[in-house]
Amino acid sequence: MYKLASCIVFLCSALTSASAMAQANLSGIWLANYTEDLADRRPGPALGDYGGLPLNEANLLRARSWNASLLGLPEYQCRVHPSDYANSHNNIRIWEERNPDTLELIAIHTQHFTWQTHRVIWMDGRDHPPPYAEHTSMGFSTGEWVGHQLKIKTTHLKEGWLRRNGVARSDQATVTEYFIRHGDSLNWTVIVNDPVYLEEPFIRNRDYFYSTDTQPVTYPCESVVEIVHEPGYVPHYLMGNNPDLFEFADTYDIPYEATLGGAHTMYPEYRAIARELPRPSEMQD
Amino acid sequence: MKQIFTSLGLILCLLCSPAFSQGDFADVEVRILPVRDNIFMLVGAGGNITVQTGDQGILIVDTQFAGMSDKILAALAELSDAPLRYIINTHFHGDHVGGNVPLARAGSRISGGNMRRDVTGDTASVIAHESVLLRITTSNENLMDPDGWPTSSYFAGKKDIYFNGEGIRIMHQPRAHTDGDSIVYFRRSDVIAVGDVYRTDAYPFIDTSAGGSIQGLLDAAQSIIDEIIPVYGQDGGTLVIPGHGRLSNLGDVLNWREMLTLIRDRVQAMKDQGMTLQEVIAARPSRDFDPRYGDSERFLTAVYETL
Incomplete structure (x- = not known):
């Protein structure tokens, strides 16, 4: 009888442990790995560079109407990047919130070094708010474990930038993300579904590496006239009437048409099409 | 397609007419969204209702349709057992004032103790810009039972009351959605109820027959923005309850202002080039916002006509 009870206890313990093992520990400070696309992630995309983005006609006009002077207005100076874009820019801090008694995971928090934006990913199974509730830059996120991957669903985002050269992401968008840890590396994949401004889902992928000594930094922002x-x-x-739209194409001698985006520009076969298009250097004279 | 637009136009006209105060709302639920402290947003049929509760009683901004009144009263009873003291109307359209009569009758104004019934009648006070009073008392089309009329109208730029320990500023927005729009700022709670000068679910309805204009609508948006102090960036802090749609913050109203500005300027440029209204509509100057806000023909027409 004693042996049987011991076996049951061992079995339960093993099963519980296995379940917990299926969840990754993401806590810590993760440093952005800029080697893949530094220019895009820090200085930001060039004006008029929409190639490879699944923009629809509405978003293209929105982007081409955008004037960077907007960012000089006091009410825009501290505008943050939304949660589906903020991770892209800088380091992130991740920590867990657990029930102090049961140690059940209630939420996973992230904070972006840039803008100091704080985001909560609820892990306790709660529902998303009704559609008439407030929308925010971070949105409302719930998470679940898919093996070692943290899968996140986000709704209630207000309108933000898909990229900070005027490309919009609407408040009707829903976002699915994955945090995937591989040892000291962390991969973040975000999939944006936007029925208003995208022809197809937009997918962004970024890498980070674990830091043992980095400290979080503040990011105060105070608007001024x-x-x-x-x-x-x-x-x-x-x-x-936008005079800046040709600068990117001219600088890199890329066919202007290829910079306009659209879902078809995301796929490898578009390269062959783009090669046949006239380049700015060929259009002079 | 034209028939669809005609039908939609008819439905919108009916919704915006005060005469359309009775309807079949059997399947409509009133949902309560806590906004902050003692401020709540009621969502049902018609415009959003803002509720402030406290020891002195209940104050509401707008009343939806008369047919919704029993459900609205039930929702108010969930929030407080105090009497309904004040109704503030943001404008005269039926989806915002349709419930004035039954809700005012269910309320009880603050007045001189035991003289109240004899002197003032036992209804809640109704506050609105005097344009609202004029429209619902002088127009045969919009005529309303006197129990629902504004008992306290104002004609200057603003009117202040202090209720439930909170200063409440009612500010006129000239020639915006109509000529009698008010926005209502709950100063301690830091919440603004703005009626139909701002909404999140569709392009604005500029009621040109009632004095509305695109520039007035933009000025109203700026008035709201001027009052908002966010916590950080464009989130949190002052919250905005729109006439229709979802609870909002600074970023939302900025996006709204951006939309209004871009379309106003594009239509103005086309008009300056001598384009007719039909040519402007055919040029689709709102096509970057149409997937978000829907059909724009009525809005573009109002913009064109009021520039």
């Missing part, structure tokens, strides 16, 4: 404008001033370009 830099240029006095009339109340209600919103800088933008009228249709067809």
Whole structure:
């Protein structure tokens, strides 16, 4: 009888342990690995560079109307990147929130070094709020473990940037993300479904590596009036009047049409099509 | 397609008419969204209702349709057992004032003790801009039973009351959605109820027959933005309860202002080039926002006509 009880206890212990082992520990400070696309992640994308993005017609016009002077307005100076973009820019800190008695996982928190934005990923099975609840830059996120992968579903995002050159992501978007740890490396994959501004889902992928000694930093932001404008001033370009749209194509001698984006520009076969398009250097004279 | 637009237009006209105050709302639920402290948002049929509760009683902003009143009263009873003291109307459209009569009758105003019934009648006070009073008392189309009329109208830029330990500022927004729009700022709670000068679910309805205009709508958006102080970036802090749609914050109203500005400027440029209204509509100057806000023809027409 004693042996039987011991076996049951051992079995339960093993099963519980196995279940816990299926979850990764993501806590710590993760440093952005910029080797893959430094220019895009820190300085940001160039004006007029929409190639490889599944933009629809509406988003292309939105992007081409965007004027970077918008960021000079006090009400925009501290605008943060939304949760589906913020991880892309800098290091992140991750920590767990657990029930102090049962140690059940309630939530996983992340904080982006840039903007100091704090995000909560609820792990306790709660429902998403109703559609008429507030939408925020971080949105409302719930997570679940798929093996070692943390799968996150986010709703209630307000409109934000898909990329910070004026490409929009609407407040109707839903986002699915995966945090996947491989030892001291962390991979973040985000899939944006936006019925308003995207022809197909947009997928972004970033890598981080674990830091043993980095400390979190603050990111205070205080708006100031830099240029006095009339109340209600919103800088933008009228249709067809944006002078910056050709700079990217001209600089890299890329066919202008290839910079306009669209789902078809995401796929490898588009390279052959793009090769046949006239380059800016060929269009001069 | 034209028939669909015509039908939609008819439905919208009916919804915006005060006469459309009775309807079949049997399947509509009133849902309560806690906003902050003692401020709540009620979502049902018609415009959102803002509720403030406290020891002195209940104050609501807008009343949806008369046919929703029993459900609205039941929702208010869930929030407080105090009497309904004040109704503030943001404008005169039926989806915002339709419930004035039954809700005012269910309420009880603060007045001179035991003289109340004899002198003032036993209804809640109704506050609105005087344009609202004029429209629901002088128009045969919009005529409402006197129990639902504003008992306290204002004609200057603002009107202040202090209720439940909170300063409440009611600010007129000239020639915006209509000529009698008010936004209501709960100063301690840091919440603004704005009626239909801002919404998240569709393009704005500019009621040109009632004095609305695109520039007034933009000025109203700026008035709201001027009052908002976010916690950080464009999130949190002052919250905005729209006439229709979801609870909002600074970033949402900025996006709204951006949309209004871009479309206003594009239509103005086309109009300056001599384009007719039909040519402007055919040029689709709102096509970057249409997937978000829906059909734009009525909105573009109002923009064109009021520029």
